[in-house]
Amino acid sequence: MATRAVPPPSDEDAASAVVLRAGDARDLAIVDALMGDAFDPAYGEAWTRTQCLGVLALPGIQLVLAFVDDRPAGFAMTRTVLDEAELLLIAVATDARRRGIGTALVGAVIADCIAANVATLHLEVRAGNEAVELYTAHGFAKVGERRAYYRGRSGVAHDAHTYSRALGS
Ligand SMILES: CC(C)(COP(=O)(O)OP(=O)(O)OC[C@H]1O[C@@H](n2cnc3c(N)ncnc32)[C@H](O)[C@@H]1OP(=O)(O)O)[C@@H](O)C(=O)NCCC(=O)NCCS
Numbered sequence: 001m002a003t004r005a006v007p008p009p010s011d012e013d014a015a016s017a018v019v020l021r022a023g024d025a026r027d028l029a030i031v032d033a034l035m036g037d038a039f040d041p042a043y044g045e046a047w048t049r050t051q052c053l054g055v056l057a058l059p060g061i062q063l064v065l066a067f068v069d070d071r072p073a074g075f076a077m078t079r080t081v082l083d084e085a086e087l088l089l090i091a092v093a094t095d096a097r098r099r100g101i102g103t104a105l106v107g108a109v110i111a112d113c114i115a116a117n118v119a120t121l122h123l124e125v126r127a128g129n130e131a132v133e134l135y136t137a138h139g140f141a142k143v144g145e146r147r148a149y150y151r152g153r154s155g156v157a158h159d160a161h162t163y164s165r166a167l168g169s
Contacts, residue, residue: 001064001112006104016068018104023063023075025056030065030072038074038091043126044152047089055079055088064108066092066101076105078113078121085113087123090131102131106138110167119168126150127159140165 001022023030032049039046047055055061060081066074074092078085087109092101113121123140125131126149140163149160 001062001108004108006100016099018073018099018101019067020104020108021065021067023065025053027063027065027075028053028056031056031063031075031077034072034075034091034093035089037093042152042154042156043129043158044150045126045129052077062109062112064105064112066105068096068099068101074101074105076109078109080113080116080118083117083119085116085118085121087121090134102134103137106134110138110165114167120164120166122162122164124149124160124162127161132161132163135163138165 001020003019003021006018006020028049031052035046035052055077056063058079060079062078062080064076065072072093073096074090076090077088079088087106090102090105092105110121123135124146125135142161143164144162146160146162148157150158152158
């Protein structure tokens with residue numbers, strides 16, 4: 001993926017354009033910091049630094065990083081196997097939300113998958129996560145449920161819902 005500048009929504013935000021670039025395991029510190037900031041430990045959705053490092057070393061992993069004013073603002077991590085891909089994680093810094101960065105990241109993931117001839121993009125999300133709004137706006141439809149899939153710090157379990165979107169013509 002080449003570096004992309006995503007136009008700001010209006011002239012008022014001209015100083016805060018989002019810049020996207022591909023990342024890899026060398027960006028682990030950025031991913032780890034965003035992970036710690038973005039995910040509420042109540043839900044058990046975040047990955048540890050060790051888990052991230054292990055996944056970033058796997059074949060077929062794509063990492064997209066978002067920057068605003070040269071500051072890390074978000075990331076998305078996807079795994080592709082043959083013509084299927086899964087959006088594993090997406091996160092935007094808490095102080096950078098509702099400014100279209102999540103939209104830009106999902107759009108970049110979808111564009112990269114289409115360019116790689118991926119037929120179906122899957123994802124899994126905690127039931128009740130506000131990210132569902134973002135996913136449905138990008139054409140994802142619910143295809144399944146996994147009961148008590150996430151377990152947060154307090155031990156309370158949360159269901160996961162699976163979504164997918166066909167990317168073929
Ligand atoms: C989900 C997340 C990535 C969205 O990032 P974002 O940059 O704020 O998203 P955007 O600004 O592009 O929002 C796009 C749309 O998604 C929906 N949306 C995003 N956050 C929402 C929220 N908290 N409540 C309701 N709708 C929301 C809205 O429809 C929004 O459009 P609008 O702002 O015009 O109303 C961010 O909230 C996040 O990092 N959450 C914690 C990590 C997480 O749970 N990731 C998903 C599971 S891996």
